[in-house]
Amino acid sequence: MTRAGNPGSGSDWPAALCAPVRNLPSHSRLRVALSGGMDSVLLLHVAASLFAGDGRLSAVHVNHQLQPNAGQSERFCQQLCDALGVPLDIRRVEVSGIEDSRRHSGGGIEEAARNARYQVFEEILTPGELLLMAHHGDDQAETVLFRLLRGTGVAGLGGMPRSRPLGQGMLYRPLLDFSRDELQAWAMENSIGWVDDPSNTDERFDRNFLRLSVMPLLKARWPSLIARIRHSAGACRESDQLAATLAELRFRQCANDQGALNTGCLANLAVAEQKNLLRWWIRHYRREPPTIADWPQVLNELLTAPADREPEIRGDGFAVRRYQGYLYLVPDRAPLPAGRLPLVPGQAVEWGEWRVTLSAAGERKSPAPDIRISTRAGGERIRPAPDGPSKSLKNWLQEKTIPPWERARLPLLLEVKDGNEEVVGAGDLWLSGKYCGEAPASGWRIVVERECN
Incomplete structure (x- = not known):
């Protein structure tokens, strides 16, 4: 469904909305991730009003080709960018794993589409480029609640970071301090149009269920819910940063010149510190720590198994292996050629x-x-x-x-x-x-x- 409004309309924007979009980290070029939805359309309007004249602004639209209105969304984004004088990069992707995802209540489709989208962003960003994404406070609250229900630590409960490296550039979220209602009010005030994604009303998706059925109940009971979750997420990010600082100190104590961890040094730490250091170490090498139900048992096996054993922790695309008193992070490799x-x-x-x-x-x-x-x-x-x-x-x-x-x-x-x-x-x-x-x-x-x- 396309909301009423001229794709290129919109005029003056409130100072409060412009400020976080104007005050961006240093960059050479600026891209806006444009889905055609309300929040990304509003972000593009504001960015265009501030930066369109200097030739550094462009937008990117990823067409997942999953919804009946995917072509309509793509055309709308092109018309909007033409009206605003913003170059648009359209990327069509094939989302893998769809059939398997449909057998699991649809949630896997959402994740597969997200992975495909971020892969595009990683591929196109060049050094010095900044990608703006329109995630807002409600998105942040849903992310924190979703991760809480799945079971996560303080890093996950910290929610989405405002900025992080992506590809050769950086991702930045300037709208995290605004609620969805605030953004929609500004959009409607200025009569801008957007396209609604029909999949956003499908409650088979866990995120949609949270947004449509759970969040309204929580907001009715606790009107300041979004602000409270934002505060808690900030506290979790601080705790995670402190844990990372401690892990880096321990790394300097326990690592050799090749970055391998001394098992004797690790064994002298409390289990919580062992786990903290190991997870930080894995992330240090740009890998994602595996989900492990019983960390104490795994750590004990890794550190105390007899010398003739080769204990390991398997992760996605890597393994943590022990050799002669040190732990090594070993990336998976393709098979070697057969024969000579x-x-x-x-x-x-x-x-x-x-x-x-x-x-x-x-x-x-x-x-x-x-x-x-x-x-x-x-x-x-x-x-x-x-x-x-x-x-x-x-x-x-x-x-x-x-x-x-x-x-x-x-x-x-x-x-x-x-x-x-x-x-x-x-x-x-x-x-x-x-x-x-x-x-x-x-x-x-x-x-x-x-x-x-």
């Missing part, structure tokens, strides 16, 4: 997170060696010093305290000659003098590179 890959002169070979290149060195024109990349099979030996004895590769890696999950993915460089194989390289840990240095003895140089985690 030959090195072709001048062509980089991708081997999981590794890149290996064979190239001629200097003026010498010796035939290209037969070098192949493989994983360890067991029993390999290397000669770390040119004139020294050979050593078991397994023992050598253990002496260098290379964790087992790293050993399993280490690219071995095998030179095949006269039916025999010789290990001439082990990842970026060691390379035979025949293939490295200013003047490799073989006349060929091997370069091994590894991507950063």
